Structure formats: structure tokens, C-alpha cells
Amino acid sequence: MGKIKSISSIFGLFAFASLLFVAPVKAQQQIQILHRPIGAENLPHPGNPISLLATLTGTGSVNLDVRALVVSDGRFVEVPFKKSFLDEYDRPVYQFDFVAPLTDMSYRFILKTSGDKIISSPRYEIRRKCVPKISLASFAAPKNPTEEERIKKLVREATFLEKDIRNYEAAVKLIEELQTIIIPNKKTEK
DSSP states (O other), X not given: OHHHHHXXXXXXXXXXXXXXXXXXXXXXXXOEEEOOOOOGGGOOSTTSEEEEEEEEESOOOSOSEEEEEEEETTEEEEEEOSEEEEOTTXXXXXXXXXXXXXXEEXXXXXXXXXXXXXXXXXXXXXXXXXXXXXXXOOOOOOSSOOHHHHHHHHHHHHHHHHHHHHHHHHHHHHHHHHHHHHSTTOOOOO
């Protein structure tokens, strides 16, 4: 009996010592996707670039397979992240760039983990209160305009032309991005 007590006390001492010297096992944190949705009033003009940010908690990696699933004006688009970085709290932030919709869009972010598990954010929806005018500017000159009417007309034309230029610039940027995807070795000149 004396041998059994000494063996069990040695085993107990060993178990206690191993608890002191072995680092505690950290419980695996649950990864969550955080996002601050934008309001319809903050949507840019249709066709112009828009960026959405998704922040992950429970991980510090900026190289995960995070995507945005977007339905924009009834068309489905899967958008990979454009860039990723760490915020001021060392949380990974993923940026998604695409074009603003004409009327509405809904989206969610998904993360595919190593074990084929998918983590999803809630679904976000944005609907414009009214459909913006997207036709190109056209100008009709009034007969015998006063000086004030001429100035108002010039200001209105300048505003319309400014929107047209932004739309053309967004279209050129998209075409350049498509060229780099279709023809990977071609460098776009600026």
C-alpha cells in the first residue's frame, strides 16, 4: 500500500507541475464580420465607384478569402476584396470596390475558412428614394434670354457636364481594369 500511495502522490505532483509549466490553452475566438452600412443618401451617382469596408474580429490575418456578394439593380456580382489592411485596433479590414447602382442593391460579406466553413455577415440593403437622371446633358437655348437666365443655364449645363465627366472617368477606369484581367501582361498607360 505504501508503494501505491507514493506512486499516486508522485503522479499528482507531476500533474500539478505540468499545469504550472504548460502554457494555458486559449479558447479559439469566433470570427465575426462587422460593417457599417452606408445610407442611400450617401450613394454616389450611378456608375461611379463605391467602396465598402468589412472588418473582421477574432483574427488578425489580412490574407483570408473574404468576398462581397452583391445584387445591384437585379444583377448578381461576386466581388473579391481590392485591398486589406489593419485598423487602429489591429483588426483586419477588407475593402471592396464596385460601381454604384441605379436604384437599389443588397449585399453581404462572406469568409471561407480553411475547413470549408463559411462565415457570413447580415444582409444589407440600400434603395434610392428616387431614380437619378442618367441621360447625357442636352441643351436647348431659350429665345432672347435675359442675363440671369443665361447665367442659370450655364451653371446648370456645367453641373450636368461635371456628372457626365465623372461617369466617363468611371467607365474608363472599369475598362482599364478589365483590360488588365483579360490581357494580364498588358500595362495600361496613364
